[in-house]
Amino acid sequence: MRRVGIIGASYTKFGERFDSNMQELAWEAFNDALKEANIEKDSVDYSIVSNMGGWSSESLPAVIVSEGLGINPKGSVRVEAACASGSAAIKLAHDIIASGQADVVLALGVEKMRESPTKTIVEYIGRAGNFMWEFENFGLTFPGYYALYATAYMSKYGAKEEDLCEVAVKNHYYGSLNEKAQFTNRITLEKCMSSPYVAWPLKLYDCSPITDGAAAVLLASENFIKEHKSEAVWISGIGYATGTANLSKRDDFSGLDAARRAALQAYAKAGINPDRPASQLDLAEVHDCFTIAEVMAYEDLGFAKKGEGIKLVKEKQTYIGGLIPVNLDGGLKAKGHPIGATGESMIAELYHQLLGKVKGGRQADIKNGRALAHNVGGTGHYAYVTILSLDRSDHA
Amino acid sequence: MSDETEKLKESAEESKKKFGSPIVVDQKTSSSLWFDQRELNVRYLISINRIKKFYEELSKGKVMATKCNKCGEIYFPPQSYCNKCGSNSMSWIELSGSGELLTYTIINVKPQSFSHYPDYAIGIAKMPQGVNVLAWIDGDVRSLRVGMKVRLEVKRRDPEGYLTYWIKPE
Ligand SMILES: [Zn+2]
Numbered sequence: 001m002r003r004v005g006i007i008g009a010s011y012t013k014f015g016e017r018f019d020s021n022m023q024e025l026a027w028e029a030f031n032d033a034l035k036e037a038n039i040e041k042d043s044v045d046y047s048i049v050s051n052m053g054g055w056s057s058e059s060l061p062a063v064i065v066s067e068g069l070g071i072n073p074k075g076s077v078r079v080e081a082a083c084a085s086g087s088a089a090i091k092l093a094h095d096i097i098a099s100g101q102a103d104v105v106l107a108l109g110v111e112k113m114r115e116s117p118t119k120t121i122v123e124y125i126g127r128a129g130n131f132m133w134e135f136e137n138f139g140l141t142f143p144g145y146y147a148l149y150a151t152a153y154m155s156k157y158g159a160k161e162e163d164l165c166e167v168a169v170k171n172h173y174y175g176s177l178n179e180k181a182q183f184t185n186r187i188t189l190e191k192c193m194s195s196p197y198v199a200w201p202l203k204l205y206d207c208s209p210i211t212d213g214a215a216a217v218l219l220a221s222e223n224f225i226k227e228h229k230s231e232a233v234w235i236s237g238i239g240y241a242t243g244t245a246n247l248s249k250r251d252d253f254s255g256l257d258a259a260r261r262a263a264l265q266a267y268a269k270a271g272i273n274p275d276r277p278a279s280q281l282d283l284a285e286v287h288d289c290f291t292i293a294e295v296m297a298y299e300d301l302g303f304a305k306k307g308e309g310i311k312l313v314k315e316k317q318t319y320i321g322g323l324i325p326v327n328l329d330g331g332l333k334a335k336g337h338p339i340g341a342t343g344e345s346m347i348a349e350l351y352h353q354l355l356g357k358v359k360g361g362r363q364a365d366i367k368n369g370r371a372l373a374h375n376v377g378g379t380g381h382y383a384y385v386t387i388l389s390l391d392r393s394d395h396a
Numbered sequence: 397m398s399d400e401t402e403k404l405k406e407s408a409e410e411s412k413k414k415f416g417s418p419i420v421v422d423q424k425t426s427s428s429l430w431f432d433q434r435e436l437n438v439r440y441l442i443s444i445n446r447i448k449k450f451y452e453e454l455s456k457g458k459v460m461a462t463k464c465n466k467c468g469e470i471y472f473p474p475q476s477y478c479n480k481c482g483s484n485s486m487s488w489i490e491l492s493g494s495g496e497l498l499t500y501t502i503i504n505v506k507p508q509s510f511s512h513y514p515d516y517a518i519g520i521a522k523m524p525q526g527v528n529v530l531a532w533i534d535g536d537v538r539s540l541r542v543g544m545k546v547r548l549e550v551k552r553r554d555p556e557g558y559l560t561y562w563i564k565p566e
Pocket residue numbers: 464465466467468469478479480481482483
């Protein structure tokens with residue numbers, strides 16, 4: 001297998017992007033990534049477009065994007081792994097290059113959620129489980145699925161709603177330093193606590209917003225990177241797993257089994273000690289679609305023991321200077337969550353962080369040269385953990 | 397149609413009269429938007445052919461799961477085949493008795509197709525037969541707690557008027 005590196009990555013301003021259509025958003029992300037990689041678009045051998053859709057008008061986003069970027073007639077495909085679609089695109093791009101079938105592959109995520117009204121979007125995401133036995137009869141919503149986890153977690157470990165809100169406060173703080181974030185306002189614990197319930201015990205400020213946006217990551221083979229003398233960040237391990245479609249088929253509602261499995265796989269591939277992963281990483285992007293999701297991520301990734309994720313955020317251990325900084329771009333919570341583009345945006349953030357290129361007072365100290373992205377689709381239906389490294393040989 | 401969409405439609409109609417095209421302007425961003433002139437309604441036909449007995453028993457007030465005749469694996473929602481051992485030979489068993497509430501939530505912001513209901517509580521109950529059931533909870537939400545004893549109850553869901561099952565605190 002060949003080594004695979006990232007040579008350029010970018011994401012658009014996230015938010016309600018009524019100013020741009022799907023092709024324009026994709027172009028905005030792609031053009032920046034291309035400039036950064038300093039390559040011609042003809043170098044792209046294949047593209048993978050991650051998009052969930054339903055709420056947006058285009059049924060064939062991969063061809064819409066290919067035409068819009070002017071990369072026809074190169075092959076393309078659309079992938080769906082719910083909110084982890086972007087990481088699925090990265091994994092497939094990695095595998096195509098690693099196996100020698102292409103030298104440069106584009107993973108591009110794009111989502112135009114705001115083409116539909118809020119209630120329709122709530123409807124679509126609520127169907128992201130088992131349609132017949134969860135949605136059709138019981139009207140579950142995406143916050144509702146995670147609220148089932150929040151209730152179980154709080155009951156088991158004595159966590160409080162205030163503790164969850166601490167995650168929102170942190171992510172809004174870093175969002176305020178990221179000009180591409182959907183929310184650039186800081187919030188207080190009181191502001192989060194006084195926001196209305198969306199799915200008890202989760203409140204409005206526990207939830208990531210509805211977001212339009214695109215993110216592009218250009219991946220290349222070791223040979224291509226050498227030839228073009230590109231500045232690269234290397235992929236040193238990708239772990240992946242699935243969880244049951246139907247939540248009722250699970251036994252434990254205090255963590256996501258698929259995420260734990262994906263993490264262990266990624267650690268094994270990247271040569272990271274699963275008992276103390278935080279000491280070998282400089283920062284992490286974790287899937288905080290809801291505040292409870294970030295707390296469970298700390299534990300599923302082994303940054304904290306079971307039931308101690310709350311302690312990590314309360315002690316500010318996931319701010320810069322702590323045990324491991326998490327979501328320095330504001331996370332899904334403040335940066336925004338354009339479902340199919342979220343995964344690539346995490347990788348784009350880590351790429352720039354590892355290269356020390358992040359401005360605005362939210363650059364992490366890079367000592368180990370390694371970072372982790374934890375991207376969950378649905379409610380632990382899909383999980384991808386991707387580890388990036390500055391060191392090409394950093395691979396078990 | 398939601399109020400949000402209704403307002404946009406009015407404004408698009410006005411724009412067509414004045415300007416010729418159904419263009420609306422987003423108040424927050426001042427961006428121009430085309431108001432879709434084609435509406436899509438979606439309603440699915442889902443096969444329950446191989447688990448029809450579930451609905452027959454539901455009409456008698458029972459909630460049923462399937463059990464593999466070969467390896468004994470129990471499935472809820474009922475499944476017509478066993479992916480554990482590969483058998484297609486299944487029996488029906490009733491999910492009865494006292495279960496335990498594993499977790500719950502109250503849905504405050506509802507999907508479009510559930511917007512006619514008051515806020516509803518959803519729970520997951522572990523039944524003595526060893527499988528979990530997700531359903532609406534019929535009872536005072538203030539008295540709910542994780543670990544409490546519950547049972548299943550079959551009754552009509554209104555206003556649609558079809559039979560379904562509830563989790564009921566004991
Ligand atoms: Zn069997």
